Amino acid sequence: MNEKINDLLKRVEEFSPKAAADIEEFRIKVLGKKGELNALLEEFRNIAPEKKREFGQKINTLKSRALERINSLKEEYLNQCAPSESAGDMTRPASAEELGSRHPISLVKNQITDIFGRLGYTVAEGPEIEDDWHVFSALNFPPEHPARDMQDTFFIEKNPDILLRTHTSSIQVRTMERQKPPIRVICPGRVFRNEAISYRAHCIFHQVEGLYIDENVSFADMKQSILYFAKEMFGENATIRMRPSYFPFTEPSAEVDVSCNLCGGKGCNVCKGTGWLEIMGCGMVDPNVLEASGIDSKKYSGFAFGMGVERIAMLKYGVKDLRLYFENDIRFLHQFDSAL
Numbered sequence: 001m002n003e004k005i006n007d008l009l010k011r012v013e014e015f016s017p018k019a020a021a022d023i024e025e026f027r028i029k030v031l032g033k034k035g036e037l038n039a040l041l042e043e044f045r046n047i048a049p050e051k052k053r054e055f056g057q058k059i060n061t062l063k064s065r066a067l068e069r070i071n072s073l074k075e076e077y078l079n080q081c082a083p084s085e086s087a088g089d090m091t092r093p094a095s096a097e098e099l100g101s102r103h104p105i106s107l108v109k110n111q112i113t114d115i116f117g118r119l120g121y122t123v124a125e126g127p128e129i130e131d132d133w134h135v136f137s138a139l140n141f142p143p144e145h146p147a148r149d150m151q152d153t154f155f156i157e158k159n160p161d162i163l164l165r166t167h168t169s170s171i172q173v174r175t176m177e178r179q180k181p182p183i184r185v186i187c188p189g190r191v192f193r194n195e196a197i198s199y200r201a202h203c204i205f206h207q208v209e210g211l212y213i214d215e216n217v218s219f220a221d222m223k224q225s226i227l228y229f230a231k232e233m234f235g236e237n238a239t240i241r242m243r244p245s246y247f248p249f250t251e252p253s254a255e256v257d258v259s260c261n262l263c264g265g266k267g268c269n270v271c272k273g274t275g276w277l278e279i280m281g282c283g284m285v286d287p288n289v290l291e292a293s294g295i296d297s298k299k300y301s302g303f304a305f306g307m308g309v310e311r312i313a314m315l316k317y318g319v320k321d322l323r324l325y326f327e328n329d330i331r332f333l334h335q336f337d338s339a340l
């Protein structure tokens with residue numbers, strides 16, 4: 001009996017658990033109902049009365065030592081595992097969610113629509129998958145006209161009537177079909193052209209186009225509206241110039257340049273020494289386009305303009321590679337939210 005007690009005491013003292021579960025297992029083995037300690041007490045009943053006192057004390061010591069050791073080991077393990085195994089401090093305030101930032105293309109697009117909103121334009125939207133009529137025919141592109149090659153088009157399946165819109169002018173056609181003048185809409189949206197991807201071109205990009213139709217709308221109205229836009233977007237000192245151009249849907253047509261805001265017009269590598277940056281196309285809506293959408297071209301006239309959002313954002317922020325807008329690198333995207 002003496003030997004058994006000493007042996008168990010020794011094992012209690014030397015017990016070193018490898019995991020929290022080992023402690024509980026050991027406790028059951030030693031102190032449990034069918035454990036070793038109870039087995040000793042069973043034996044204790046049958047020993048000679050004169051030995052009871054001695055062995056009684058020894059067993060008591062063993063029991064309290066075992067309890068002590070097991071409890072202290074449990075506590076040690078609990079402290080060690082506290083952060084992951086316990087719920088922690090339930091009164092602590094939750095850590096704040098990190099907020100994302102708006103994409104620079106959205107920021108610039110919103111800024112453009114805001115500026116024209118102040119001139120009374122409302123936003124109109126339309127489908128990205130379009131038909132030939134709304135992208136080309138209604139806009140005065142004759143069937144075999146080389147002007148269709150100006151915008152390399154993605155056609156859907158083998159049906160040349162269904163295509164991805166190459167410009168948001170299709171929204172302007174849909175608006176004219178739906179609405180009587182006066183019309184003043186701004187048409188933001190994603191457009192698609194079959195172009196090789198490079199630092200200055202992408203097959204997917206964003207446009208904002210505008211349309212203004214009423215009685216007696218003149219070229220001077222258009223010029224002044226675009227000048228207002230340029231000053232709001234690029235600063236009070238911005239000036240514009242117009243160069244003659246060609247679009248099937250406008251006559252006369254022009255290309256608009258804004259004075260380079262980086263060198264103040266003196267000439268730098270961004271404006272390639274010219275002092276000017278091209279920002280949009282514009283023109284007086286061709287009477288054929290008005291008639292195609294059911295608007296009386298004798299009574300009404302109007303102007304339209306269109307610009308690439310990526311291009312405006314590049315000029316505004318000095319971004320040199322268009323592909324950055326599509327890569328979604330957070331280090332790039334985070335720079336813009338506070339810039340506006």
Ligand code: PHE
Nearest residue numbers: 167169281282283304305306
């Ligand atoms: N739709 C033209 C383009 O995508 C832009 C434009 C719009 C030009 C309206 C003139 C008038 O290039």
